Amino acid sequence: MSDETTVAETAQLKLTGLEKIRYYGAYLLFALLWMGGLTIVSAVLLPQHMKDVLGDADAATKVFTVLNVVTAIASLVSNLLFGNLSDRTRSRFGRRAPWILGGGIVGGVSLFLTGISTNPWTIGFWYCVCMFGLNAMIAPVIASFSDRIPEDMRASMSAFMALGQTVGQSVGTIIAAYFISNTLPGFLAAGILMGISGIITILVWPTEKSSADLPPVKAGWAEFWASFIPPTKGARDFWLAFGGRTLLIFGYYMITNYQLYILQDYIGQDKKTSGATIATMSVLIMIFGLIGSLGSGFISDKIGKRKVPVALASVLMAIGYALPWIFKTGWSMFGFAIFAGFGYAVYGAVDQALNVDVLPNKEEAGKDLGILNIATTLGQMAGPILTGVLATTVGYAAVFPTAIVFSALAVVFFFMIRSTK
Template sequence: MRATMSAFMSAGTTVGTSMGTLIGARFITIQLPGFIIAGVLMGIAGICTVIVWPTEKSSKDMPPVKGGFGELIASFRPPVKGARDFWLAFVGRTLLIFSYYMILNYQLYILESFIGQSKTSAAATISVMSVITMVVGLVGSIASGAISDFFGRRKLPVIVASVLLIIGYLLPWIMKSPSSMMLFAGFAGLGYAVYGAVDQALNVDVLPSKEEAGKDLGILNIATTLGQMAGPIVTSILVVSGGYNLVFPTAIAFAFIACIFIQMIRSTK
């Protein structure tokens, strides 16, 4: 049931991102209250997490670590032996998330500068896009996770996700209209949800060591942060260099390359 459980994580991310964008769009012209509400919600989220988090057993009866500081540093060492598939998953995940956030984090500026909407019109379009992403994301996450577990396949959903993402990137580039960005929200949002549904299941399948699973999963999660951080940076460089017409084909290329890396994995179907 790994993909099914991963699907619920993906659905939570999709709903949270969509609701946050939807609410944030309401504060497009009065930003300070929006920042305050975001901070309050973050505080509430932290408290709720602590309340519902499962209680772990005490570690007092576990054997103490005897290696000292050197062993502590060594515990952060990235996996090397038998880690081919692990690093393929890392690169694939980074590039796929990278491509999505190249567009997602710049959607307001794409609507204003590339498509030509005013700030208030762009905010209204983003609100619609958020609802579309939330709906397709919920359906795509739950359905694809269950299907992946039923057939025991992880890489096939990634191909489907990559195709959907590429279509989502292609349409605004060609059509250059508010409706094309809504189509981006539908296709790319569904693709990202499908990928998210099998993402954690795939990550667990490629772990080289069960004893160091927590540390290795932490390294794989760096791919998420790296993709979310670096994608908008590359977008800004491309916009300055040659405009938004460079952004969409670059995102398409990254999504295609990411799919190739993940299909090279051998330890899971």
Template sequence: MDTTATVAAQPTISIDNLAPDTGKPLTKAQVTRFGLGFLLFGLTWMTAGAIGAGVLLPNRFTYLNIGKPETILSMMNSISIIFALIANVVFGALSDITRSRFGKRTPWIFCGGFVAAAAFYCTSIATSVAGIVVGWSFFQIGINIMIAPCIAILSDRVPSKIRGTMSAFYGAGSTVGGSIGTIAGSAFINNDRLGFILGVVLLCISGILTVFLFPKELPSTTADTQHISVKEIVMQFRPPTKGARDFYLALVGRMLLMVGYYMIMGYQLYVAMNYIGLESTDAAALVSQMSLISTVIVLPISLLAGPISDKMGKRKPPVVIASIILCIGLAIPFASPTKMGMLVFAGVASLGYGVYTAVDQALNVDVLPNAEEAGKDLGILNLANTLGQILAPLCTSTIVIATNSYKLAFPAAIIAVLLGAVSIIFIKKVK
């Protein structure tokens, strides 16, 4: 028998199609489970967060009589975001070195939802500024206990051939979750207790649901990795330095894109009132309409753009296209400061943002210097989102204070987005 001919006849499986943890291709059922897991994970935690921070907590601050509502909200977000920055890196790094029969990511994802839910509830009943800030800071810790290891699964367990698709599921879920949370929070504005309970339930099930949907993770208790020294644990938290050029270009690019997007999206209500000239009730209605438009557009476009990116085997072209579309969207209200201009902006910007989020996490995984430290390094890359949302209001408020108008915020946002795209283009490791 000619064994040479038999071996030659066997099909060759590309390494791009193999799961990094098992070295085998995923079945269709496993791909489906990963997709649903990422989608529902982003949807549940983001919906809960938007219900709280987006609507019900700001409304609660108006009748607590413990200070100016805007000041309380700003303090809550400014301080808690620091905990989010630290927690994302810390728990990503800890999950990298976790050894258990359930795997290294699963225990953190499972437990994080309960921490976030408890903190969310405590924030909802707090009656002092200190209690609110502490509660929401622990909420950020709980959320990032889940997020950091969950995103690292893209590197650990998902074949590179479908990372764009899985990134799209997560991006679509979190973006749509933000819009749904805003709408749901508004529906409970006169009965916020039920709204807060809904948020608690969503957070409790977020980790459980994700772990249940994902295919079972392999145990991480192998003989050669059971003993880790204190020095190794400390070194685990260091930023990457060797071969990290593309890593930092991706971080800067992502941060600038987030700055440009949130310079306007983070000020929608004030833009509607002070730039478009609407009364508060009409402005709130406009923001709700914009959220609905975003929900309708982002989900299908993200789920379409991700597989296309995988099919092309490229990440940079979708980012460039997304940036151009986003810039066009930002230019519309600048040229036409009207209600219709803002609605069109919401549609076009959501189209661009949807394309970007479809490949965002996949691009991040592709530039990792060391796959063994994926949790920590992806945690650092995810700082770009948080830093972008911190810098965006600083940029917008500086422009408004200097010019007494929101008009120049739009071209400034366009410049930030374009600079972010240029940074991504200079990445060499990714096509």
């Protein structure tokens, strides 16, 4: 299979057994490695590193919030940029592979440099560079769902990618918990994991054919900038999917990226206890994520429906948010890990299949899926920003009901989509 394959041919393409296994393995390993590396830093080591550098919990929370704002902007720009550039790339290595390989190396090196920096400005700089490297990988890999995966296998392929993210997030948090008192080795491990994610992906999945013979893209700056214009014609469902995805992920990462601070500053655990709690939560998320990812992905492909798994995911996540809000104990955070982790895995298993279903122009899949992936970036980066604002103004107790509202609104957006069942 090559990039010369038309959209119609891709939808009906039948993969061999070996090709299926290679794609399953590539999507799984890609997500596991980059998510594992990023989670080591974003969920535990970076907030702890900020506390260690600044020596003040309130100052660390404020700086961490500002850092999330800056990296959110960097992620928004880089996601759209590299999705579009990979669409336009013509090389004997294909459209996607060069960006996946280079992005992993840049992301891994800069993630490690984030950890050895002892100034908030340099920490922020290298973390932003990491976002550019990371999205240079993610945007082309997601575009490959439209390029290379048949329509009746997209949810199951998406399930393996979601499975990798779930396991990577859990393993990353567990690894980070061991380095909470000595962060530098943890940053090194994170950089290595992210750095090899692109290399492993290219080696595992079927070789991408040369794109040098594809029709050349229009040259000139005017055409280049015009290629970034978001879709408008026939894009109603596209933007509904964008809104629903943003809201769902927004609520989840409001809590996930602040779980260390929630355990320490809201529930009242000390550093050692909070590290042990996070490790246990990660195991629970991994176990229930495995069940949710694989089960819902294959079921969705079998029944041809996307909305039912999404609705179930939203309800489960809302239950997970309610438990620590009501009970405010370490055990309630275990409940969050079970329900919200399971729900997020169910959603992630059909996520990319839903996104490809609503594309208004599949010939511009890289750019448009890059725009949809901005929703993920918005949720992952802007969610914690809102948490920081709420935590420093009205307290952490306001975070959980806010996340529940976002989850409920996401269901409304998804059920308004007409182009998929």
